[in-house]
Amino acid sequence: xxxxxxxxxxxxxxxxxxxxxxxxxxxxxxxxxxxxxxxxxxxxxxxxxxxxxxxxxxxxxxxxxxxxxxxxxxxxxxxxxxxxxxxxxxxxxxxxxxxxxxxxxxxxxxxxxxxxxxxxxxxxxxxxxxxxxxxxxxxxxxxxxxxxxxxxxxxxxxxxxxxxxxxxxxxxxxxxxxxxxxxxxxxxxxxxxxxxxxxxxxxxxx
Amino acid sequence: xxxxxxxxxxxxxxxxxxxxxxxxxxxxxxxxxxxxxxxxxxxxxxxxxxxxxxxxxxxxxxxxxxxxxxxxxxxxxxxxxxxxxxxxxxxxxxxxxxxxxxxxxxxxxxxxxxxxxxxxxxxxxxxxxxxxxxxxxxxxxxxxxxxxxxxxxxxxxxxxxxxxxxxxxxxxxxxxxxxxxxxxxxxxxxxxxxxxxxxxxxxxxxx
Numbered sequence: 001x002x003x004x005x006x007x008x009x010x011x012x013x014x015x016x017x018x019x020x021x022x023x024x025x026x027x028x029x030x031x032x033x034x035x036x037x038x039x040x041x042x043x044x045x046x047x048x049x050x051x052x053x054x055x056x057x058x059x060x061x062x063x064x065x066x067x068x069x070x071x072x073x074x075x076x077x078x079x080x081x082x083x084x085x086x087x088x089x090x091x092x093x094x095x096x097x098x099x100x101x102x103x104x105x106x107x108x109x110x111x112x113x114x115x116x117x118x119x120x121x122x123x124x125x126x127x128x129x130x131x132x133x134x135x136x137x138x139x140x141x142x143x144x145x146x147x148x149x150x151x152x153x154x155x156x157x158x159x160x161x162x163x164x165x166x167x168x169x170x171x172x173x174x175x176x177x178x179x180x181x182x183x184x185x186x187x188x189x190x191x192x193x194x195x196x197x198x199x200x201x202x203x204x205x206x
Numbered sequence: 207x208x209x210x211x212x213x214x215x216x217x218x219x220x221x222x223x224x225x226x227x228x229x230x231x232x233x234x235x236x237x238x239x240x241x242x243x244x245x246x247x248x249x250x251x252x253x254x255x256x257x258x259x260x261x262x263x264x265x266x267x268x269x270x271x272x273x274x275x276x277x278x279x280x281x282x283x284x285x286x287x288x289x290x291x292x293x294x295x296x297x298x299x300x301x302x303x304x305x306x307x308x309x310x311x312x313x314x315x316x317x318x319x320x321x322x323x324x325x326x327x328x329x330x331x332x333x334x335x336x337x338x339x340x341x342x343x344x345x346x347x348x349x350x351x352x353x354x355x356x357x358x359x360x361x362x363x364x365x366x367x368x369x370x371x372x373x374x375x376x377x378x379x380x381x382x383x384x385x386x387x388x389x390x391x392x393x394x395x396x397x398x399x400x401x402x403x404x405x406x407x408x409x410x411x412x413x
Binding site (some may be wrong): 018141146150153154157163164169173174177180181182184185186187 | 256316352355356358362363366373383386387390391393394395396
């Protein structure tokens with residue numbers, strides 16, 4: 001990704017955490033963040049396009065976890081730990097109220113983002129389940145499709161601030177809870193022993 | 207708690223079945239009175255309008271559920287057996303309720319549905335909390351469980367079975383889906399002892 005576009009996206013992303021997204025305009029962003037408007041216009045022609053780019057960048061940050069880590073031959077449970085730690089580190093400042101704003105003001109952009117994101121996650125979960133079954137870490141009586149879909153439903157739930165308010169539950173708490181209950185629900189006795197041993201040495205960043 | 211005569215009770219049961227069968231939006235008050243062979247006057251003595259009827263059916267269903275849970279979940283059994291009893295009871299009671307019913311209620315009768323869901327969540331949360339505390343005392347559930355979050359998440363996971371299109375589209379019976387959700391829940395909270403007990407119970411249950 002172009003470094004200047006990346007800089008604009010990162011600044012706008014930070015800005016959106018403290019400013020209502022529907023009040024953002026390219027002019028306001030340029031003024032408030034001290035960005036050259038011509039430079040911004042070089043990359044995006046509208047706020048909608050900028051929002052689309054921010055969400056694309058979010059997805060890129062997520063997908064890159066799988067590029068940066070070589071999971072070939074790695075234990076399926078260890079992969080879950082690595083991915084959850086990376087997610088906690090990279091998305092510490094996730095604010096679910098932003099989700100509500102995006103849904104309301106940029107419904108199509110948000111819908112495209114969510115579909116792409118969850119399609120990707122769904123594919124990765126299925127690979128992880130199959131790998132864990134082959135390694136004897138997960139039970140072999142699992143329906144891969146069903147387990148993956150149920151897990152995806154949980155991930156969607158924890159991003160819903162109406163169900164789990166940000167003030168009451170931090171993203172890290174919810175995500176850690178979700179991974180913990182998920183692994184326990186599918187692990188074999190061997191997998192569970194490995195998981196509990198691993199968990200002792202793993203503390204999510206709060 | 208609603209106290210009502212047998213006739214009112216029967217009208218609420220039968221009209222509830224009609225809504226499930228024909229769809230909530232599709233059925234008018236005229237249809238209800240005709241199908242139940244009661245006069246419109248009788249129906250309107252019970253409720254002001256269709257929205258009020260829906261509200262009363264949902265409230266009635268909730269009260270009946272609470273009584274039925276108390277009757278079916280035997281206090282002498284352990285926490286896992288109580289959960290299994292509850293899941294079987296809930297599954298048989300909810301099998302006729304589909305995601306399309308949720309959709310209709312949310313879209314056309316949001317207030318009665320919201321009231322119903324709030325009552326249901328509150329009571330289910332209370333029940334699950336008691337069950338979690340009991341299971342911990344019996345050493346069947348782990349001591350390090352976050353009781354509030356565990357109960358809240360399980361309630362949401364159950365609601366997902368009705369709400370998410372992608373879950374509804376899986377080619378699996380509602381009973382199997384419900385069972386899978388409860389199995390997942392029990393495994394996620396059980397101690398080694400609890401897990402062994404659950405697996406023993408599962409092996410005794412015919413497929």
